[in-house]
Amino acid sequence: MIVYFRTMRTKDEEKRAALFEATVKLVNEIGFVASSVSKIAKEAGVSPATIYVYYKNKEELLVSAYSNIKLDLSKAVLQDFDDTLPIRDILKKVWLNMFRYILENIEYFRFIQQFAHSPYGSMVDRESLEQHFVQIRNVLERGIEQKIIKNVDRHILSAFLYHPITFLTNPPSTREPFELSEENIETAFNLAWDAIKL
Amino acid sequence: MIVYFRTMRTKDEEKRAALFEATVKLVNEIGFVASSVSKIAKEAGVSPATIYVYYKNKEELLVSAYSNIKLDLSKAVLQDFDDTLPIRDILKKVWLNMFRYILENIEYFRFIQQFAHSPYGSMVDRESLEQHFVQIRNVLERGIEQKIIKNVDRHILSAFLYHPITFLTNPPSTREPFELSEENIETAFNLAWDAIKL
Amino acid sequence: MIVYFRTMRTKDEEKRAALFEATVKLVNEIGFVASSVSKIAKEAGVSPATIYVYYKNKEELLVSAYSNIKLDLSKAVLQDFDDTLPIRDILKKVWLNMFRYILENIEYFRFIQQFAHSPYGSMVDRESLEQHFVQIRNVLERGIEQKIIKNVDRHILSAFLYHPITFLTNPPSTREPFELSEENIETAFNLAWDAIKL
Amino acid sequence: MIVYFRTMRTKDEEKRAALFEATVKLVNEIGFVASSVSKIAKEAGVSPATIYVYYKNKEELLVSAYSNIKLDLSKAVLQDFDDTLPIRDILKKVWLNMFRYILENIEYFRFIQQFAHSPYGSMVDRESLEQHFVQIRNVLERGIEQKIIKNVDRHILSAFLYHPITFLTNPPSTREPFELSEENIETAFNLAWDAIKL
DNA sequence: GATGAATGAGTGTTCATTCAT
């Protein structure tokens, strides 16, 4: 009985995984708009109708892919999170974790970037996703209390602490491309820290 | 003869302008994906076929709108540009110009933001557009030579000097919205300057 | 052995009944066209595939439901049928039986009405069903012989004796709705009788 | 200029007419449910997309066909309507007009019959269509006042005066088919009159 | 130059039915 059950589930999860990977791959290759249900199905090696066995509709397929990656990212970013370290060290750890994840999962990262700017971007429950990052927010608050970090609007802090990352990992293609070397990543963090520190 | 010719050209340009405004308006109202050729035509008060008199195809219509705004933006940003001022003052002037333009032309700005993340985003000739900002780049180079600005990869400087703007003008909708007050804009520049200054 | 067999049959018949009720309910709620196999299965609490254990295909499921109700209706209509009464009394009894059945089983009646106008309407074996009403036909024949009822084409008699019922139980929704009161039903029979009597 | 205009209009109306005829024909041949947009388009010799040049959606195409026929029918029914004749003669004229129209336009009539029982049946503005028959309703009211016609619920009168027609023109296919002869039609009217007269 | 009409190619989605278990 259990064997039978497992067989079913395995097959199930294999298709789910195939659909997830196909979705990410296609969005990276041809963009969000061109990634139609039938193309995703073909990429995953299933019939378009099969997608509707696993997801209620296209939106659910895409949002589910987004949520999966976001959760994965949040876990990676908080890896080895140690509340007792100095604030600068905590933020640097988070910063490096983030870059490592992006470098190792550039397709996933490109996907969530594209997702955020797609028509589906506004359909995700932001509140529930951002809760994973509440610990980082607390570190910033502590830094402000301890007069280590500038006491300015939190959006402004975000703009200099996190947002540059999305630019540096997706720079406009110019003649001289940007190299995501260890050194550059460290340097960039120094600028971020200089921006927010008191 | 000339008068007749001019009348024609005027009519011409009126339609071009109508199409430009219709494009921007629609993209802002219903998004890039939903902005079809026929909807833009209807909004501009012309036939869909007329669009193909003025533009080779949809791509050209959208890219042209993007280029127009980019040019407009670059002019606004370089207003009162004075090479003789201290470097910090020059950059602050540019920064404030940028924010003022965005606040006064939020529709145009939203359009180029959406455009950059659309399938057409990669189809624009970046090189020719970025040339408008060559003066600013020169200021940065001078600052580096004078040991005023950190000598790091130029992409990193951009990431902290300009990119935070796009985040601050389009922050993810959270419970506490961000106010683009004069004070916040000045504060944000301070962070940008702290990031890049030596 | 017999007990075991009966248990199986019982379970069998429970599912058949569940499918029958689900079919009628759905058709009444969402209409014939929207009543898909999978929706009927869900309503009955079984898998879509199970339906094909009991019925060859969708058509058989629907035709079977139709036949069931038709049989039920014919029994109700012939209740207390007494050949010895005067012809008018016999027909009135049938008329009242019919209305009572409809009032008490409006869902069943609506189903056969919808069925008759569906693509499946022409797929039923009329001959075998109409045989239940042969006794009534005989009464009419007798009435004609006895010069009590007009000797006209039998379709014409039906048109005035039975068909008005389907109209009165499903009148087009107008401002003033029709009330199926005892009085109205009796009155309507008077008109029917006046139409066919010599 | 006028010639050009007319050429456009002619072509236009030819396609509209082709779509109307194709719709009626298909619904009569394969039924309402099976009459898909693409099949109607093929029957009319146009692309499915062309239908959407003339009608907002499928519903509009079908409702428009229904309304057209209903209007046509109402005109035919009221032909030579003469208020000064005896009430019986007026109603008989209407009755005969109706049958003649049905006989000559059996496809149109079948279409509106099917339409009424389709999912689109409830989407038409009944009130505005029934207004064509207000004159007939007035005749009935006059007959009641003059003690010529039974003073019963108006739905009951309709059930015996008009509804038998739909049965007689669409009798269930039995061994002995019903012949819509002049004689039968006159006979049927006699029954209708006997039903409603005082 | 300007346009309404027309369309092939595509969209997301549901369907009745079959298959493997």
Next chain:
DNA sequence: CATGAATGAACACTCATTCAT
């Protein structure tokens, strides 16, 4: 017997673009 998974075929509809005028 019972079923969840799977699918080819169809659905209504929209699109960017071309054509005849």
